[in-house]
Amino acid sequence: MSIKAIAAKLFAQHIHKKTQTWAKNPVATQLAVFENLIQEAQQTQFGKDHDFVHIKTTEDFTKKVPIRDYEDLKPYVEKVVKGEENVLWKGKPLYFAKTSGTTSGAKYIPLTKESMPYHIEAARNAILSYIHETGKADFVDGKMIFLQGSPILEQKNGIQFGRLSGIVAHFVPKYLQKNRMPSWETNCMDDWEAKIDAIVEETFAENMTVISGIPSWVQMYFERLQQKGQKPVGEIFKNFSLFIYGGVNYEPYRAKFENLIGRKVDSIELFPASEGFFAYQDSQKEKGMLLLLNSGIFYEFIKSEEFYNENPRSYTIGEVELGVNYVMIISTNAGLWRYNIGDTVQFTSLAPYRVIVSGRIKHYISAFGEHVIGKEVECALQEAMEGTTIRVNEFTVAPQINPLEGLPYHEWFIEFEQEPEDMNAFAEAIDNAMRKQNIYYDDLIVGNILQKVVITKVPKNGFQEYMKSIGKLGGQNKIPRLSNDRKIADFLTKNNNERN
Structure with missing residues (x-):
């Protein structure tokens, strides 16, 4: 085992202990996050508009702050886009993640110096949890590919704009830079089909051990690899051992992937979004993903069948039940307040709190x-x-x-x-x-x-x-x-x- 793999196992053990500290104290952890959010945002425009200075409890919060989707929050966001400070969160955001809205065209989701590190840490900790549980770490010596959007960013009014995956590409740790693929030039390509072809050419002869992306687009990459090599992906990349994915359920793709690869490989599911990195699969043995309660996000949950009622009840983490379909509402250190991200979740475990994504409230x-x-x-x-x-x-x-x-x-x-x-x-x-x-x-x-x-x-x-x-x-x-x-x-x- 290499020095790098040994170091990864030791670091994984350290992160596991830190994770257990908050995972075993979920209610207190969430309360601390809530209190910090309210305190830090009291002097923002949003905080003043909603009387944050007099919010002492979560009950006060739900009375003073209505649930919002992007359209409802848009007047505040537009002020931030124009360069105003202290609107939704302290100062200006570092970035705006540009996403496609279903009703509003482009959406601009703020990422702040407080929120951005949690996106990076969560992705890292997902891999470290896998190493800790399985003891497998040799893959850290191979090449890793993350199929993502272009890292080219625009700047306007002192804020950088881009796709979340492109923004995250700027934060790849130094110790992974030599392992990371594809090249920066290929990653910057806009034409997706041409980009996939270029990635195939760059990676075909490499020692690929980790591949990550949304299954539907990874499938296209695998099909192009198979066409070029005339053999299963698992024979082209003999040491490929870990697939990391998010965005959709992998199960409908699993049989197809195993056929393309020619064998089974371990997988890790992630639950990231521009609005926050909410959960990751922390166990190969248990169903669901560990909900990240210590990541600058305060969670509320509303039963799906009650969501469109006039005053639906929201539940905090200590009140949720197994198997119930909930709409997830978030308040974050990026300045999203009682924000409906549109995803529905179900809890598969309450100790620790694990979730599966059950769908979209609009889908x-x-x-x-x-x-x-x-x-x-x-x-x-x-x-x-x-x-x-x-x-x-x-x-x-x-x-x-x-x-x-x-x-x-x-x-x-x-x-x-x-x-x-x-x-x-x-x-x-x-x-x-x-x-x-x-x-x-x-x-x-x-x-x-x-x-x-x-x-x-x-x-x-x-x-x-x-x-x-x-x-x-x-x-x-x-x-x-x-x-x-x-x-x-x-x-x-x-x-x-x-x-x-």
Whole structure:
């Protein structure tokens, strides 16, 4: 074992002890974070507008500060973008992470000198937790690739603007600089397909041990590698042993990845966003990701079915329950206050607090009152595929309210790597799995309001063509698992018809 690997194991042990300190005291840890946030922001414009000086408890906070999404917070953000200081947080942010909004066009999420270190530490600690638990550290001697957006930043009014993944690229620790790939020049390329080809050329002959990125885009990288080498990725990179991912559930991709790689590799799931780094998988044995309670973020949770009530109750960390679908609300040391990031989570453990991402509060299907969420469609597909040779590249689900004939239905658009021999049987397996998970959906089937799911095959690269059409090919962008409208469905249907 190399000196670098030995040092990594010792550092992993140190970080594990620090993590246990706050993980075993979750309520006190969150209260300390809350009190610090309120104290530090009292003299900001937002703090004065919401009487932070008189906020002593979390109950005071919920009474004085309404829940906001980006549109609601936008008037404050625009002042910061123009260069005003002490608006949402002390001084000016270091960066604005530019993201794609669903209703507001581009969104600008602040990153401050207080919040930025937690993004870096969380990614590092996820790997160190893996080393501590498994004892595996030899991969630190190999090359590592992080498929990410361009690190080129713009500057305006003393603040730098860019994609989160591009901003983070500026903070790669010195001890990893020699291991990191691709080259800076390749990372700066905007054309995603050309960038993937360049990454393939740069990495093909290297000792790649760690690969990280959103599964759908890593899959494209693996496919190009396989085309070039005419053999599985695991033979091209014989020491490749760790896949790090976030943004989407890996399970629908797992069988496809293992086929592309030619063997199984360990994986670590992350829960990062421009608004904060919320959780990471701290164990290969336990389900869920460790919620980061000591990272400058105060969390509240609202039950999904109550979220659109006039005054929904919010729960703090000591009040949450296992298996309940919650909308996650955050207040941060970047100046986001009772901010709805749009993600829903479920707790898989309360000691320590671990979560899975169950979906998006805006990404659901309830055209008929069924309240189907992302986790349910992912689990249904996974269950239907178990014990089969079926492999899926990508999928999304939308309601078909006005079919040409028969009852309405949920339409599953699936790009197969390997199709089922009997498509009707596969559709029925998905439908049965959905009915077991969602009683409202089951009632609609039993009551002859809906017919069973209908599968529409999407040609190879059909989803990539959709993402390209909306300018979101590559990087941190991903296909919504389900929609309550047919915007994506209509594109895919039209594209299918044009190909036929």
